[in-house]
Amino acid sequence: MDYVVVDIETTGLDPVVDDIVEIGAVRLVDGEIVDRYQTFVRPSRPIPPDIEELTGISMAMVEQAPGLTDVIPALLAFMGEMPMVAHNLAFDRAFLQRKCEQAGYSLASGDGICTLNLGRVLAPRLHSHRLEYLTRRLAIAQTSAHRALADAEATAKLFVRMAEKAQKLPISVLERLTQMAALYSPATAEWFQAVMQSVKTNAVSEHDNIVERDGLAFTRPSAEGNANLRVPSSPLEALRVEEIADRARALLGPGGLLSQILDGYEPRKGQLEMLEKVSQALAEGKHALVEAGTGTGKSMAYLVPAAMYAVTRGEPVVVSTHTIALQDQIERRDFPTLQRLFGGTLRLAVQKGRRNYVCLRKVRTESSLVTFVSPQNEIESLMSLLVWLTETKDGTRENLSASSVPSNIWSRVQSETESCINKRCPFFHPCYYFRAKTAAQDAHVVVTNHSLLMSDLKADHRVLPKYSALVVDEAHHLEEQATSHLGSEVHSAQLAAFAHRLTRDRGKHGLLPELANRLAESHTTPLGIVEKLQLASEWVEVVQQAVDAAFAQVGSLVPEGKSEFRLTAEWLETDAYRGFVRALEEAEVPLVGLERLRQTLQELAKGAATDDEAGRIVDAAGFLGTWLDSVRLLASTVEELAGMVTWVERRGTMRPRWSVHKAPIDVAETLQKALFDPLDRVILTSATLSVRGSFDYVTRQLGLTAAASAGNLLSASVASPFHYGTQARLCVPSDVPELAKMAAEEAALWLGDSLLQLARVSRGRLLALFTSHQMLKETAHVLRHPLRQAGMQLFAQDVDGSRASILEAFRNQPESVMFGAQSFWEGIDLPGDQLTTLVIVRLPFAPPTHPVTQARHEKIEQTGGSPFWASSLPEAVVRFRQGFGRLIRTRQDKGVVVVYDKRLVTQRYGSAFVQSLPGIRPIVAPERDILTQIEAFLGSSSATDKHIRSARQSS
Template sequence: MDNRTYAVVDLETTGHSPSKGDRIIQIAIVFVEDGTIVRKYSSFVNPLREIPVFIQQLTSITHREVSAAPSFEEIALTVSEMLQGTVFVAHNTDFDLAFLQSEFKRCQVPAWSGKKIDTVELAKILFPSSTSYRLQDLAEDLDIILPTAHRADDDAEATAYLLLTALAKLRTLPAETLNLLHRRSFSLKSNISTLIHEALSDVRKTGNVNNLPLFRGIPYRQPSYPNRIAVARCSFPFTDDEKVKKLSKVFPAFEWRESQLRFMDVVWKMLTTKEEIVAEVPTGIGKTIGYLLPAVIHSLQTGKPVIISTFTNHLVDKILVDEVGKIQEMLEISCTAVVLKGKEQYISLSKFEELLRITDESYDETFTILQILVWLTQTETGDLTELNVSGGGQLFIDRIRKRSNQLREDEKDADYHERMIKACSTANLIITNHSLLVADFQQSRKKFHLFSGLIIDEAHQFIHSASKVHETVFSYMNWKYIMGQLGSDADGQLLHRMMKLHRKLGTGGSAVFRQLNDAYEQFVSAFDNVAMLLTTRKFPKRNSNLGNRIVFRLNEVSGLEQSFLRVAEKMTEYIYLAERVRNELHMTEQSMSANEHAFIAEWDYWIRELKIKAAQWVTVFLEREEENYTVWVEKDNRSLPGSLTVIKTPVDGSRIMKEFISAVKDEQVGLVWTSGTMTVKDDERFVTRQLGIADTVPIKAFEAPLHFYNKSSIFIVEDMPSIQHVSQSAYIEAVADAVIQTVIATGGRLFVLFTSQDMLRKTYELILESELLNDYALIAQGVSSGSRMKLLKSFRQFDKSVLFGTNSFWEGVDVPGEALTAVIIVRLPFSSPDEVVFKAKADRLTASGANSFSELALPEAIIRFRQGFGRLIRSSNDRGYFIILDRRIETKSYGRRFLNALPNVPIKRVSLERMVNELEDCYNETECKRKQDD
């Protein structure tokens, strides 16, 4: 540790703008010297103005705490003198330091000057896989004590410990990593370069070298996997007593669930007899453990892996992190599990190393490189989704994804994806996603072979994944980005540097570059013409539920075939010339520097990307294949042409599914299809027909225990307006009112589920304008920033929260216990008639003489409805309310089918007022019981 004094500062203020009269209400400074906290200073501050209600709620600082405190004018000089000569540290120096300097100026005392360290910037570099960089989240991840967030004294002390933790982490990094970090650290916004330099000096002095292998000078962690699969004498627990004994080892509050035990028996039978079954297993009975236990035992006995496939990469990771360790504890036997994703999910170290040699970087690119250098010393998977990078950093991440299976000799040991593939042959469990599984079974060189069983979880989504594998997407913004990498001749850009290299080596004249520029301009002109035609073409009035979003089939546009063909021709001409410019350098490669080789590799990379785009253009715009595919255009009137997207996808995935099932059967292994929604009453085989599963394959539907839903209720609100007889705005007003009253009655912790993003946004905005839920955290998908998982994490973090979600929140999210008290269904989840893939499927059914509503629209909606209910009750201890606002469930003949699809739960048909009164009574009773228990 150096001999500097670090002053770790945190402020609580009435707002963000001192120039508009906002003032400090609490200040805390923690002084750190030689790796130790040596003293602290803390004071409330009287702002001499009102503290906004929101700030009082956030900080728990009220007028009572500050009324007897000094004003900042009274302590400004003392604070200024304490800070002089120190390194200023804060968790977001842009706020704390700027606010403090402004207050020093107002009070006419000396401003602080010196070096500063932003612990947000520091934490992002040193903990690149953290899901959040808020102080309270980092404190939780790093086991730093933070008694009360948003109190300056606690926040400053937690930030001081964060600084010390980061400094200690720096000294664990290899000298080569520190050296690479230091070279790029001078462009950071705070003086982190000093910390890195001191850590590098210490590591070199003490010889504290972390001996990691190097790939072309870059340290990286190389995971070790066993050379052979774990095999053990391990018997399946056939009796219920044996099963319960094992389950009780890892679940102290284990609850007997007959269906879970019988599901285990079914999975075991399928794996050992190499048969196939469809198993519907309701949420909350322990489905994942139910199939993992027999799968691991079967693998240990046979010495071959069992494959587990689920819908998303998030669910894949969740199985590995949350469940596999429990199985090992139950069996008291070590087993191995490997997660395998598509190659694009993994880093290409060779591409990363090439980009390190190119010095012309933006701040976002430099920052992302620093994060990756640290991450490479700790990741055992090379899975790029582990990184938490900025939006600009994500563009850099996309450039270092693995694209090719061809590896140079020095890459073979360092390629994470290749190591994961090898590890699959020695793993007991291979955990993957549906898309990769489908794609792999269509390859000649399969990653998945010599396995002993296949379990497909979330199986009702498998057809969606199979279609996605064969989907092609054209994105205007993505195309423009790639075109810009090659076409710009601005100083420092690829084309400009290619011209300079040719001049230096004397390998080409200006004529070929004039040809290249002319070809590029013609290509861009043809491309922009198509974009203009697709964005300006007028269409009949569309469904108002889409808002500013416009969707139409490409075959509704006529007369553009020649324009599409011209883009393909001009692009081919340009690619030919770009490759010719590159090929003329072949003879001089021996005389090139390492940086010039890296630049040439970058040119080659973007040419390959453009070739991929050329193939996609032909697929989307020139190969219509209207019998088997539908092609549609999406655009948003608020951002044209940037929002322009064209998507081509199969109408019917059954052919793909039949090919997949046939390939699996060739392996002669047990196959289990499972999900919480594998059947629809009155049409038991709807899902299996969609999946292409033979009618001879049995369906086994398990039931939750009779008492499982004892604490749940279903409310149908009878005085809501009919969605079919009022305007959308009138219905949204009624929805907003119902949501507000329900939230206030229950204290929050609600999901509000929509089928339309436009209706979600308008309802959310109306509730915000009302200011009636200002005390609640309102989180809206598509409005609030962040991924689905980040939104869900935010929802869980607040006691008083409401999450507004669309399609992806109807299923696949798990919020157990009191974190979720109610789910509000705004509309029955029918697919929009204007949704292009649905319409194509419906048209095909109609053409064959079938009823598209009863054979497609209704069963799909019922499945989604059941999934929505499944979000609510995850265990028999959960109390929950399922609230239906759409009166069609009562007024339409098909409404009864929705209700029959739900578990046997009391259904209450009530007015909004009566429901709110009942919820208030239940909520107050629950709160009283909780206080008694506490």
């Protein structure tokens, strides 16, 4: 089928008041571009500066262009009767429709094909679906972004590539996609139909890696092990725990097996030191704190002895990480090497929280329930899931784009204990969650995350396989994860979404009405069940109204201009508390009725006529139960509990969303009793555990004081192999103003100018770390245009995209600048020339106003301590060291760290930050001298202008 692909450039986003300034279009016949159309359009108002900067279209270029009334007839003639294709069709079509009406014409049928939506459906693993990103990821040539004809051509090529991708799908999936697309776009359905016909005609090869069952296609469970990594026999004989250190050293040391099987491997002193300490802890049954600097190879230093211990003891060792990146590194890079060291006999499993896995039965059910009244984005999200199931290896949310499947849709298809029908499920054996759980039970090494580790502690060790040894990597995050998971939280938006899922449209739609309709048609349904389900829809609405009122009461305590408020005993005497209690009391009768219905449904599912019916009953009972538990949790959360801190948060202003949180004030005692006392061997490691060379802070923080007193805690600090004294420079401009005392706009002006100078000297390759999102956004606004004039791009977190998307863009265009907030202070790996200049805008002290921080500081004060010296400072030092660690990632790296916070050198506590850095001392000088030294150190060949070399007078 033939199509016309259209793109427009406009003066803004509103088709009523804004104008089109350029139109580009191409005719696509049999997948080939056969004709092109391009014209500027004379606007009725000036082109805004930001649009001119984005597109490169100036007023001089359009002053002599034809007007709208001349352009529209020519465009419509070029388009003819062909279906329209565009990237973000709704935007382009709305503009063209409005302008056609203004010119006295009408645009053909409102249907067409949107490659943005098509990309979300057919490329569900890509974290962005913007045109520039898709063309880059799919290697589609694009001559000039944000110019109409170039974008139209790129869209046409993307459209063809999407057809090629769709042709690789099984026929059954294409059939289902065609049916679902027909619910919102006949043109899109016709396109899928044409793709399917092409597949049938060309007899595409079989899909050996895909299983089709009960109307669903999904990836085949992988075979055990990895044959290409196996070696004929194991080099390890049976050994005793006491021999682990010697055997591990023999593998990783000079002349060891690792140097024989891994090209370029050289034994590292620090790695062997860490290996000795981990082996000692495992052999002697002790805990260990091991700080290992970047580049020591710490993952292999603990994985080798841990695997040996697991093989020797016959039970798994659990390795817990904070980031997905480290999990992936262990699974994809380190484990294949371990396999070769162990002769292919080692088994590793990655286990995540259950709700990270998709439920195949729910996907089938949800995709079968969509109708013409279902929202288009909901239908497309379910289509994305059907495609994703043919690609995902493990069925986890981490490799599924939130752009394709947002959280509200994922919550409807995630695996959950409450809605699992176990062996009655037609997808029980291939279930992704049970695949992972079975693999973990049979593994030597189980890799998980801190979140699931805490859930396991909270569930009395019923989540993870039984283990006696644990390695906690990225251990500096353990306290915050314990704080989060050993408490509770209830969100108003989440409860409203669950209620909406249960019943909506006055009981016409939702899980409860749909189940009532289905059971009404069954001859085996017990008497009265349908009526109870119909009444339950009314009860849900009553309870949700009470919940909304209760949230509004507790939310009224949050002061204007603030986002959170701590609930103490005093709040029990307020009118807000009395209103909160009254609201929930009014819902008590329907709550009791709904609780009984949940139990009734659970019993009814056991005798369901079919597995499908059982699944739908369990789904309704599970969603209902989760919602009811959350309502009960809301009521209990505000009760005073010893050792806990409770607070309410507000998000948004026009339509505020409320949440109530409870967290332990001190997790040390809990971790000691639940983790360090029951287990003999817990190894905690990170690049940042010590402060000024001491482990006292982390020992107190994590509940290891008793173990240390009993002689059951080993510790070691392993130096990085990098030579920071020669590879890095730490610079503090002495004439930097006190940014914290300036208004955000004023501070951003100063900061933007200084960062521009730094970026010119370093030719981009600059990452600025912020502690304030507002400051980040203000500075990005100031700096973007000057950077573009200097030939550099700016990628600002949550302004230009997500963390992952701007990080990828920065890697592809290193001669640019990247702004990051909290999540950028660690887990960013940009070796070599990708990053040469790191800016720390302010020392990373946590806000002292957060309720948890307040409560912990109060407890320290009650014992006569100083909250600043005992908590705030050590925490900030660890954070600072993490940020500093983003710069030097290999022995060949070279770079500078610029700190715009003079407290580093003017305050007594500043020495704690400096002394925690390995072999590096700050250079304190006026900014112009700092720039000169940076240019000399980096060896920049670019000429610097007078602006760079001139001293600024402001301070």
